[in-house]
Amino acid sequence: MQKLRRSMLFMxxxxxxxxQDAAILGADSIILDLEDAVSLSEKDSARILVREAIKTIDYSQVEVVVRVNPLDTDYGALDVEVIARVKPDTLMIPKANEQEIKLVDQMLNQIEIEEGYVPGSIKLIALIETALGLENVYNVIQASKRVVGVLLGAEDLTSDLGIERTKEGQEIFYARNKVANACRALKVDSIDTPFTDTFDCEGLAKDTTKAKSLGLTGKSAINPRQIEIIHSVFAPTEAELKHALRVLDAMEEAKKEGKGVCSLDGKMIDAPIINRANCTVDQCIRLGLISGEDGAR
Amino acid sequence: MESNDILIMVMPNESGKVELELESIVIQQFGDVIEQVILDKVKEMNVEGITIKAQDKGALDYTIGARVETAIKRAM
Incomplete structure (x- = not known):
């Protein structure tokens, strides 16, 4: 079953x-950051520390993602070379473009052969944070089969665009739509940019709800206190689950009766509604809200 | 330096041996273990004639090893 990426916590x-604490904070994924969170003078020590942490610490069911430095810096390629050898679940590639994703893909192909890892087992998340990357996001995802998601980095993107970053986020409306649509089209996860005011829980809930309403499937976090709020927004509500189960029941009944279409509460049930109901039930099973048997229709 | 970390300083010496000076907030409980982890890492890296000064604030083994490796690589 596919891993959930409702929340991705930067560490x-x-x-x-x-x-050491990263695994117990409740996030679906943790992003061990070698880029912005590490000063230039400590790039080497962070790289070695993260390598040793992955070798030693049991991160259990939490997805371990390492954000490497950009490939056009002195550190990026070495980060990939060192970290991939201890097999993180995923590497996050900043300022991603097609060429860099292809380059990392080739590096990983070689490392996986040398280390005896299953080919293609180390996944990639593309960090889209430039105007060019955003316009090219569809091709960036297609650049490697390893790409399992895109994270929208709004701080760098708005900086690249030369516009102000606001709490309301109107300035990233287009970017969120573009990323959500490309990711949905290619069936990968779309992760929203972090909400940077870690004390504003209400603002975080609103921002996350907005991202979800535009089709993004998860949100990154920069503080553990943000995780619960993000999860509560991305979890289907009880009413949504109930409705989804009724839709699937009605569809089953119709099938038994040999009908091609059916209706529920006076509204026709067609393929998109059934697809949405299946997605809701699938997510509830993955969240453990219902068992696979409850969801089996 | 934050808790859970360890500051390692390395310098060459004339004796050809590995000399270690350790300060730690948990020296009573884990002093021997910390020393062993440091010495193991030095041996693993095939380094001799080195003096190591370590100030520990409760680092786990993986952190100790990582910091020793960083310090030696920077000194090479």
Missing amino acids: PGNNPGML
């Missing part, structure tokens, strides 16, 4: 205490 890569 600074050079902080041993945080690396």
